[in-house]
Amino acid sequence: MRRDLRLDNVGRRYGLRGPWVLRGIHLTVLPGTLIRVEGPNGTGKSTLLRLLAGMDAPTEGRITGRPRTAYVPERFPTALPFTALGYLTHLGKVHGLSHLAAKRAAGDWLDRFGAAPYARTPMAQLSKGSSQKVAVAQALLAEPGLLVLDEAWTGLDTDARAELERAVAERTAGGTAVVFVDHDPRRLAGAPDATYTVRDAGLQLRGEPASAEPEGPRVAVVVQGPKGGRLPADAIRTAASAEELTPGTHRLTVPASHSDTLLRALLTARPPWHVVSLGPQPNPDLESRR
Ligand SMILES: Nc1ncnc2c1ncn2[C@@H]1O[C@H](COP(=O)(O)OP(=O)(O)OP(=O)(O)O)[C@@H](O)[C@H]1O
Numbered sequence: 001m002r003r004d005l006r007l008d009n010v011g012r013r014y015g016l017r018g019p020w021v022l023r024g025i026h027l028t029v030l031p032g033t034l035i036r037v038e039g040p041n042g043t044g045k046s047t048l049l050r051l052l053a054g055m056d057a058p059t060e061g062r063i064t065g066r067p068r069t070a071y072v073p074e075r076f077p078t079a080l081p082f083t084a085l086g087y088l089t090h091l092g093k094v095h096g097l098s099h100l101a102a103k104r105a106a107g108d109w110l111d112r113f114g115a116a117p118y119a120r121t122p123m124a125q126l127s128k129g130s131s132q133k134v135a136v137a138q139a140l141l142a143e144p145g146l147l148v149l150d151e152a153w154t155g156l157d158t159d160a161r162a163e164l165e166r167a168v169a170e171r172t173a174g175g176t177a178v179v180f181v182d183h184d185p186r187r188l189a190g191a192p193d194a195t196y197t198v199r200d201a202g203l204q205l206r207g208e209p210a211s212a213e214p215e216g217p218r219v220a221v222v223v224q225g226p227k228g229g230r231l232p233a234d235a236i237r238t239a240a241s242a243e244e245l246t247p248g249t250h251r252l253t254v255p256a257s258h259s260d261t262l263l264r265a266l267l268t269a270r271p272p273w274h275v276v277s278l279g280p281q282p283n284p285d286l287e288s289r290r
Contacts, residue, residue: 004028004029004030004031004065004242004243004244005028005029005052005063005064005065005066005067005146005177006027006028006029006062006063006064006065006243007025007026007027007028007051007052007058007061007062007063008026008061008062008063008064009024009025009026009060009061009062010022010024010025010026010027010051010058010060010061010062010063011023011024011025011058011059011060011061011201012044012047012051012056012058012059013059020201021044021047021201022044022047022048022051022198022201022202023201023202024201024202025048025061025202025203026240026241027196027203028241028242028243029052029146029177029179030177030230030231030236030242030244031067031145031175031176031177031230032172032173032174032175032176032177032230033172033177033178033193033194033230033233033236034168034172034177034178034180034188034191034192034193035177035178035179035180035192035193035194035195035196036179036180036181036182036187036188036192036194036195036196037049037179037180037181037195037196037197037198037203038181038185038195038196038197038198038206039197039198039199043198043199044198044201045150045181045198046074046150046181048198048203049071049148049150049179049181050071050073051063052066052069052146052148052179053069053071053146053148054066054069055071055073066146067144067145067146067177068142068143068144068145068146069144069145069146069147069148070138070139070140070141070142070144070146070147070148071139071147071148071149071150072135072136072138072139072148072149072150072152073135073150074150074151076131076132076134076135078123078124078126078131079123079124080123080124081122081123081124082122082123083119083120083121083122083123084110084115084118084119084120084121084123084126084130084134085103085106085107085110085119085120087123087134087138088102088105088106088109088110088134088137088138088141089102089103089106090102091106091138091141091142092105092106092141095141095142095143105141106119106137106141107119109137109140109141110133110134110137112137112163112167113133113136113137113156113160113163113164114133114157114159114160114163115130115133115134115137115160118130128155129155129156129157129160132152132154132155132156133156133160135152136152136156136160136164136167139152140167140171144176145175145176145177146176146177146178146179147168147171147176147177147178147179148178148179148180149168149178149179149180149181149182150180150181151181151182151183152164152180152182153182153184153187154182154183165187165188168180168188168191169191193233193236193237194206194236194237205237205240217255217256217280217281218240218253218254218255218256218280218281219253219254219255219256219259219278219279219280219281220251220252220253220277220278220279220280220281221251221252221253221254221259221262221263221266221275221277221278222245222249222250222251222252222275222276222277222278223249223250223252223266223273223274223275223276224248224249224250224273224274224276225248225250225269225271225273225274226248226271227247227248228247228248229248229271231250231252231273232265232266232269232273234261234265235252235262235265235266235269235273237265238254238258238261238262238265239252239253239254239262240253240254240255241253249276253281259278263275263278
């Protein structure tokens with residue numbers, strides 16, 4: 001059964017008594033979805049992305065269902081004892097390709113990003129932008145189920161920026177989930193299935209008033225769609241959480257005040273989704289006392 005990447009009550013702080021950078025994070029990342037994470041400097045975006053990428057572990061809570069993941073960090077280590085082509089070929093082999101296939105894939109990605117002329121340049125001698133192209137190529141080469149991009153466009157020239165946007169669109173269409181941070185609000189504008197703002201150590205889904213989300217009753221909706229079908233983007237945007245119970249069957253929770261919007265998104269999708277059940281969300285505190 002396909003599993004979605006889930007963060008359950010995740011918190012992260014640095015040091016034993018450090019302030020909580022993130023706390024109480026609940027997030028489900030469905031295959032093929034594009035998620036934007038935004039927020040002012042120092043609020044915890046990179047911390048969240050490192051947790052999603054598996055480069056860091058939560059201080060509390062659980063992360064489950066992570067698919068094969070590739071990550072472009074905010075700062076890519078450049079002082080590696082490889083040429084650009086040698087480094088990417090090596091990584092391709094780590095990902096299971098033969099030497100020849102890895103070298104071809106490495107060359108193709110360098111070419112796509114306009115970095116072919118520097119293929120045989122030692123990484124330590126590359127300009128900032130050229131080494132960023134290698135950082136991006138190493139992540140795309142891995143053919144991941146989850147791609148995590150932390151300001152991956154920073155330092156790229158115009159053509160390479162457009163190429164990375166194209167590569168993201170190709171990947172999401174192929175079922176890869178992509179989570180990204182970028183300080184340019186025009187980046188992939190209109191494309192994300194959901195945008196979250198990191199605020200006060202929590203995540204706020206854009207479009208949702210800060211005070212309205214956790215308050216009030218919630219409704220659980222179990223829906224069925226075509227096997228392997230993606231939940232409609234409007235439904236993902238409206239839902240507070242989503243969990244795939246069996247292939248094609250999902251349980252969504254939504255504040256009761258938003259349930260009409262969610263149902264409309266599901267029933268007007270093409271093909272429409274079948275609503276199996278609808279009822280109050282069980283309260284886990286009450287359940288555990290029974
Ligand atoms: N390894 C670390 N050790 C200690 N504190 C850290 C560490 N990494 C991040 N922090 C702290 O956690 C907070 C969030 O940092 P983070 O880099 O996640 O923010 P950000 O939203 O990505 O910032 P920016 O937009 O500037 O990249 C900051 O106060 C930062 O100083």
